[in-house]
Amino acid sequence: MNSLLEIHKFSLEFRTRGGTVRALENVSLELLEGGSLGLVGESGSGKSVLSFAVLGILDAAARVTGGDIRFAGQDLLADNGAAMKNIRGRELAMIFQNPRVALNPIRQVGRQIEDVLLRHTDLRGSKARERAIECLSEVRIPDPERRYSAYPFELSGGMCQRVMIAIALACQPRLLIADEPTTGLDVTTQAAIMRLIRDLGREKGMATLLITHDLGLAREFCDRIAVMHAGHVVEIGPTESLFKSSAHPYTAQLVLATPVGQEQLENLAAIPGNLPDLRRNDLPPCRFSERCEQRSEACASALPEIAIAGNHLVACHNPRMGKSA
Amino acid sequence: MVSTILKRLVGSIPNLIGVVVVTFLLTRALPGDPAAFFAGPAGTAEAVQEIRKKLGLDKSMPEQFVVYVRDLTRGDWGTSLGTGQPVLTEIAMRLPASVELTLCALLLAVSVAVPLGILAATRPGSWIDHLCRGITTAGVSLPTFFTGLLLAYFFYFLLGWAPSPLGRLDPYLSTPPHVSGFYLIDSLIARDLAAFVGAIKQLILPTITLALFVLAPLARMTRASMLGVLSADFIRTARAAGLAPTTVLFTYAFRNALLPVMTTLGMVFSFLLGSNVLVEKVFAWPGIGTFAIEALVASDYAAVQGFVLTMALLYVFLNLAIDIAYGLVDPRMRVDG
Amino acid sequence: MAEAVMSPWQKRWTALRYVVGENPLSLAAFLLFATFVLLALVGPWLAPFDALTSNVGTPLAPPSLKYWFGTDALGRDILSRVVVAARLDLGIAVAAVSISVLIGGLAGACAGFFGGWTDRIVGRLSDTIMAFPLFVLAMGIVAAMGNTVANIVLATAIINLPFYIRVARAESGVLRNTGFVEAARLAGNSEARLLFYHIIPNILPPMTVQVSLNMGWAILNAAGLSFIGLGVRPPAAEWGIMVAEGAQYIVSGEWWIALFPGAVLMLAVFCFNLLGDSLRDLVDPRRRT
Numbered sequence A: 001m002n003s004l005l006e007i008h009k010f011s012l013e014f015r016t017r018g019g020t021v022r023a024l025e026n027v028s029l030e031l032l033e034g035g036s037l038g039l040v041g042e043s044g045s046g047k048s049v050l051s052f053a054v055l056g057i058l059d060a061a062a063r064v065t066g067g068d069i070r071f072a073g074q075d076l077l078a079d080n081g082a083a084m085k086n087i088r089g090r091e092l093a094m095i096f097q098n099p100r101v102a103l104n105p106i107r108q109v110g111r112q113i114e115d116v117l118l119r120h121t122d123l124r125g126s127k128a129r130e131r132a133i134e135c136l137s138e139v140r141i142p143d144p145e146r147r148y149s150a151y152p153f154e155l156s157g158g159m160c161q162r163v164m165i166a167i168a169l170a171c172q173p174r175l176l177i178a179d180e181p182t183t184g185l186d187v188t189t190q191a192a193i194m195r196l197i198r199d200l201g202r203e204k205g206m207a208t209l210l211i212t213h214d215l216g217l218a219r220e221f222c223d224r225i226a227v228m229h230a231g232h233v234v235e236i237g238p239t240e241s242l243f244k245s246s247a248h249p250y251t252a253q254l255v256l257a258t259p260v261g262q263e264q265l266e267n268l269a270a271i272p273g274n275l276p277d278l279r280r281n282d283l284p285p286c287r288f289s290e291r292c293e294q295r296s297e298a299c300a301s302a303l304p305e306i307a308i309a310g311n312h313l314v315a316c317h318n319p320r321m322g323k324s325a
Numbered sequence B: 001m002v003s004t005i006l007k008r009l010v011g012s013i014p015n016l017i018g019v020v021v022v023t024f025l026l027t028r029a030l031p032g033d034p035a036a037f038f039a040g041p042a043g044t045a046e047a048v049q050e051i052r053k054k055l056g057l058d059k060s061m062p063e064q065f066v067v068y069v070r071d072l073t074r075g076d077w078g079t080s081l082g083t084g085q086p087v088l089t090e091i092a093m094r095l096p097a098s099v100e101l102t103l104c105a106l107l108l109a110v111s112v113a114v115p116l117g118i119l120a121a122t123r124p125g126s127w128i129d130h131l132c133r134g135i136t137t138a139g140v141s142l143p144t145f146f147t148g149l150l151l152a153y154f155f156y157f158l159l160g161w162a163p164s165p166l167g168r169l170d171p172y173l174s175t176p177p178h179v180s181g182f183y184l185i186d187s188l189i190a191r192d193l194a195a196f197v198g199a200i201k202q203l204i205l206p207t208i209t210l211a212l213f214v215l216a217p218l219a220r221m222t223r224a225s226m227l228g229v230l231s232a233d234f235i236r237t238a239r240a241a242g243l244a245p246t247t248v249l250f251t252y253a254f255r256n257a258l259l260p261v262m263t264t265l266g267m268v269f270s271f272l273l274g275s276n277v278l279v280e281k282v283f284a285w286p287g288i289g290t291f292a293i294e295a296l297v298a299s300d301y302a303a304v305q306g307f308v309l310t311m312a313l314l315y316v317f318l319n320l321a322i323d324i325a326y327g328l329v330d331p332r333m334r335v336d337g
Numbered sequence C: 001m002a003e004a005v006m007s008p009w010q011k012r013w014t015a016l017r018y019v020v021g022e023n024p025l026s027l028a029a030f031l032l033f034a035t036f037v038l039l040a041l042v043g044p045w046l047a048p049f050d051a052l053t054s055n056v057g058t059p060l061a062p063p064s065l066k067y068w069f070g071t072d073a074l075g076r077d078i079l080s081r082v083v084v085a086a087r088l089d090l091g092i093a094v095a096a097v098s099i100s101v102l103i104g105g106l107a108g109a110c111a112g113f114f115g116g117w118t119d120r121i122v123g124r125l126s127d128t129i130m131a132f133p134l135f136v137l138a139m140g141i142v143a144a145m146g147n148t149v150a151n152i153v154l155a156t157a158i159i160n161l162p163f164y165i166r167v168a169r170a171e172s173g174v175l176r177n178t179g180f181v182e183a184a185r186l187a188g189n190s191e192a193r194l195l196f197y198h199i200i201p202n203i204l205p206p207m208t209v210q211v212s213l214n215m216g217w218a219i220l221n222a223a224g225l226s227f228i229g230l231g232v233r234p235p236a237a238e239w240g241i242m243v244a245e246g247a248q249y250i251v252s253g254e255w256w257i258a259l260f261p262g263a264v265l266m267l268a269v270f271c272f273n274l275l276g277d278s279l280r281d282l283v284d285p286r287r288r289t
Helices: A047-055 A109-120 A125-138 A144-148 A157-169 A187-204 A215-221 A239-244 A249-256 B002-011 B013-028 B034-039 B045-055 B061-073 B087-122 B127-139 B144-158 B183-189 B193-230 B233-240 B245-282 B288-297 B301-329 C008-022 C024-046 C078-114 C116-130 C134-145 C149-175 C179-186 C191-227 C239-250 C256-283
Strands: A003-016 A019-032 A036-040 A062-071 A092-095 A175-179 A207-212 A224-229 A232-238 A306-309 A312-314
Touching: A003 A047, A003 A207, A019 A036, A019 A047, A019 A062, A019 A207, A019 A224, A019 A232, A036 A047, A036 A215, A047 A062, A047 A092, A047 A175, A047 A207, A092 A157, A092 B233, A109 A125, A109 A144, A109 A157, A109 B245, A125 A144, A125 A157, A157 A187, A157 B233, A175 A187, A187 A207, A187 A215, A207 A215, A215 A224, A215 A239, A224 A239, A224 A249, A232 A239, A232 A249, A232 A306, B002 B013, B002 B301, B013 B061, B013 B301, B013 C116, B013 C134, B087 B127, B087 B193, B087 B245, B087 B288, B087 B301, B127 B193, B127 C256, B144 B193, B144 B245, B144 C191, B144 C239, B144 C256, B183 B193, B193 B245, B233 B245, B245 B288, B245 B301, B245 C134, B245 C191, B288 B301, B288 C134, B301 C134, C024 C078, C024 C256, C078 C116, C078 C149, C078 C191, C078 C239, C078 C256, C116 C134, C116 C149, C134 C149, C134 C191, C149 C191, C179 C191, C191 C239, C191 C256, C239 C256
Parallel strands: A036 A207, A036 A224, A092 A175, A175 A207
Antiparallel strands: A003 A019, A003 A062, A224 A232, A232 A312, A306 A312
């Protein structure tokens, strides 16, 4: 299959009053046409920033300092993101957490879908309205004609997330980025939303990039997983391989901290330490080394990229070869 | 929709009652004996007694209040000592001048403050942001009566660009026939271009003076609420959906930012109606403010009271209008309320 | 460690240095504020001439080395009058705001703390005041109560009440349910004791911010009332009335009579507003706008 999204040695920093935050460093990952990739990490690991960079909706304080992002072969960063204007929302769409506040509170949800259609398609008037209603029914919203004129505050969180998905999918994008799509929803709704995203992805042959802090969720819904820590991708590989033979110490600890089935809370291991302050000027090459139990002299030199298996890569000097977590 | 408006109407009734009770209490708070006051220094004991009876001061307070409200609703607001005319007639005659000035000032202030606030919010830290900050801090520090005088000195005395700061129309021009009381409208109806231009010329300085004062709270609020909205989650969603920047800015951000701005409008009207009095004095504007000041100096009590009541009623209705408009813009207000 | 050994006064000094250092305008405002306080305290001794004695020999003299700000129609030195007026103008504002803080703060704190009927009555009172354009209500009050300086203070105090009620009510409503008040209640403190020892001391910081934000407005209102001829009577020196006296000369070019008192009034209000903004930034940096 063809590669849809390629991020190559991408680095980004934020200039703030407190100093320069090196939010992303040499991030590389690849997502195939129709594939699903889970981007997993603690909050602050840079996973959302990366997705904003892909969409070109970064904060004004952000500076790209290196690398490139390609979508279907097109360089998204070229000409100040000129290519992005026609891709964003049409071929590349994104949904967010806390759906109840992620929709315009004073605009009918149907109109919000229509806004996207008017921007990216030739549909106008009643045609656009019909298509908006169709979008609502595609995300399994019952009684879509009536829901068209509902306001977000009249809908439940789950319904709002469905509306947001409808907005994202209105133009049949090739890639959907879902940033913690179940945060802020109750547990029963979470599963329904995740299934909806997976099913729609399969139906339309759409690739999905799932951003989450929940490794278990990523395991359930993604065929590949990239683990991020403090602005680095520390390990990336097929889901099964990553779980079976976690090569990076951080991944291994994450796996131990992830409940499987009916596991008791006391059996779960906490990861010691915190993310390092990314404003520091003396950050070690491996940003995990200060929390790492397997640290060695080698960790002071530049990070390697070691292939565990064909497409299972790890950025660590002392990978846990062949050991299962 | 209709029920929303009805609810707002009902909601403003307590304020209406409050206003009437306070103005009633103010009439009874006259220093000393109101009857003696109205009888004047030459009033004999019998005269005072007669006035007391005539004013109903011999009755109990609740009875007096009922009489007061009955008279108000009948349009009997007392007689002005200064002119001998019924107060209501006097006020009705002068009100259009004040309203015309106030509306022009509001229009000017909104059309400057809102774009300024939006620009400042979309470019934080830029020169326009600093300009906005400067204007908002300096603007609320300006004593309206002083800025009015300064403007008159510069534009009338030094530069000669503005007409003499006296009244609504140059005395050489004839007043357009009374239709609405607004000279700008009446002169157009009468197809009297000279009067229209003359009225505009007279309006410019007082309008700027008034607008300068209320510009500050409006710009400040627009900037703050625009900043808040621009960092909201739904704006990120709209941007991620690839909507055009203008759509994001106006259809999504601005309409939401408008809501807190509309709430500030209440305070802005309070400032406008208050400073209106001062500006009218500076520019000898023949509105109800000037009327009230003359009445105050002459201790013409019924007139002052009529003025306070008119302004308060006007303000209650303006707030009601803001409330209704708010309910129309914000769907969340329509259901509960 | 340094934090621990600092006396309260040192801490205040550090806080002050922080506010002033953050923004040079704040420093200017603070110096200006100190000057105004000084003028209000010792103004009459600093004024070069008597503020009330007229001098028929030199009416309407433009600014000169002898009369820095010129003289008015009665030959009185405008500089002296402007300096002397500081006490009356600031005095009216301070007195009015003090009354507002005391009554509004107490009423608001009770409303927020007790809720129920107290809250409803206080809320109604506040809403009724706010139902008027405030300056107009002040005019009405002065007209009804009598045209004296004391009534100007009272009127200004009344129209400022709602702002303090609102702040105190919101703060005490939040504090009522916090852990430390609940703990004090369980320890057997009476409701009145809770209110005075636990609630009111804690609403003082936001009230202080409100005071500094309101002071400029109170000065403007008081000056506005004197400008239209209420309260202060001539020949007393007061900025508002001095601007009014100079108003008729503006159109004939004698600008200094109105300009200097007006500019000083503006400066005083500006200085209070700047200080208020800095203080608010210090107490609540999130609301910086």
